[in-house]
């Protein structure tokens with residue numbers, strides 16, 4: 001969040017959540033809004049209206065939410081008095097998105113709320129529904145003149161933002177025919193994570209990193225986002241998406257942008273987003289030869305995770321038993337600009353991997369000349385800056401140091417900034433940051449339309465090639481492994497290996 005506008009912080013807000021009975025609402029959105037309320041961020045005048053077809057009364061809906069809060073809020077079980085204070089602002093509107101009456105009722109609610117608050121409120125439409133409903137909702141909002149206040153009306157869109165470049169363009173076009181860009185908040189929840197926001201702070205609030213942050217000093221960069229989880233109940237969605245669409249097109253490319261971007265002129269939303277889109281536009285386009293050499297896809301077979309047998313991908317619920325969808329992808333990118341020319345960026349992500357961890361490793365070049373005898377440097381390691389996003393939240397700088405003793409023996413040690421050791425208390429969830437930003441009108445941590453399209457454009461050649469050529473080796477990694485061997489080879493052929501951080505607790 002940047003540029004906190006104090007006046008806007010407390011500005012009356014009415015939130016409409018389409019998809020009010022879905023998992024996202026109960027597990028993420030309501031717990032986040034409740035936590036914002038507990039931390040004093042919610043305006044005094046607020047209304048949260050969940051929309052859905054279930055025949056809930058306000059009371060019944062609040063009861064259901066309380067169960068979910070108790071289970072999913074980072075604070076655990078809710079304090080009853082606080083919940084009562086918060087939940088009286090929560091309503092359920094029994095509604096069908098295709099019916100005019102839904103929008104007439106919304107207009108009435110806004111009118112009533114405006115009269116009570118004594119001012120025109122922020123009106124936020126949160127689309128926590130499948131993309132196929134976006135068209136009907138936005139057209140109806142336009143038809144009922146519910147989107148005309150460009151200053152106060154906002155729409156929040158969840159991923160996936162399109163299925164490919166063409167559908168993303170169509171969606172952008174459709175949204176932009178009703179809303180202006182500054183009203184559109186395309187969520188990528190990774191950008192709301194504390195550790196991800198801290199990449200900007202680390203890079204641009206310290207003077208020591210910028211002079212070494214380039215091709216002269218950095219040898220290569222790795223971004224690894226691995227998960228132990230399988231499909232759960234998401235097989236149907238995932239089988240249409242795969243790792244590229246689910247993780248790389250959005251979360252992982254956003255991480256790459258934060259690492260590779262030039263310093264923005266200020267922390268204003270468009271300054272930051274301009275620099276990020278520059279990165280996407282500088283990434284080398286993939287030729288058929290590059291796709292062969294620099295990309296790897298994988299799919300998991302069954303195996304054992306923490307003592308429990310887990311099914312292979314093709315046996316998961318909702319997944320085609322002959323599916324060709326990738327559950328793992330590794331790619332080597334190059335960013336063709338002055339800063340990064342020749343520095344490889346290795347990205348990998350996968351489901352049912354050995355560990356759940358998201359780690360960015362920046363490996364620096366070796367010293368130009370080694371003055372120590374060979375017996376002193378047996379465990380030599382080039383300097384690394386390791387940004388651990390989750391589950392450990394830390395930044396560590398690996399340097400060589402002399403081991404205490406009478407001999408000169410060097411070994412790598414960590415200079416560590418660990419959130420747990422440095423700060424007390426819980427860190428806010430990504431959705432808390434992002435929902436507050438929608439209320440105060442700060443788009444810095446949201447995806448602009450051109451960013452989304454640039455990311456799709458970059459990946460389309462790979463997606464098309466993979467779709468056009470069935471993998472004959474699937475499944476090619478077993479659950480609880482680090483992915484297919486070819487992913488090891490992708491990085492090993494350049495003389496490197498995937499870095500993993502030993503984790504104290506790898507459970508998610």
Ligand code: BG6
Pocket residue numbers: 227229246247
């Ligand atoms: C979601 C993906 O966007 O991010 C999921 O659809 C993935 O497949 C999830 O598991 C990972 O998010 P986090 O915050 O758990 O790292």
